[in-house]
Amino acid sequence: MNLREGLDDWTDWDGAAFELGRALGLFAEPVTFTQVKRIFWTDNPLGNALHEMLLQLVSTGVLERRDEPDDEQFRWSGRGW
Template identity: 70%
Template sequence: MDVSESMAGWTDWDGAAFMVGRSLGIFGRSETFTQVKWVFWTDNPVGNALHEVLQQLVAAGVLERREEPDEQFRWIGP
């Protein structure tokens, strides 16, 4: 999965984390967001780490983040 293409527009944080997780091989191609949404909606190491990856990509200038209407991310570079 190409994260830059899939996150060209604003994406809710959990969907963005799913895309990053899929690109890293954490989630298989056949797994849908619905099947693994518990990873993002509960307090667990994988979901927490993927959210932190998103935050670090913002700090690195690769993603942009906004808080309204919900926490969302989009690809901006490099």
């Protein structure tokens, strides 16, 4: 899985974290979001780390972030990375 392809449009933060996990090889291709959603919906080291990585990718310009009440989303920035 390619993170650029997975985040080509605005994606809720948990879906973006799942795509990042896939790109890192943490979730094999047959694993679906619903099988691992607890990682993103509970307070745990892996889910927290993936969210923090998304924020770091925003700070470097790789991703864009849209943060509205109850709706945090990410997408590939398209700035030539």
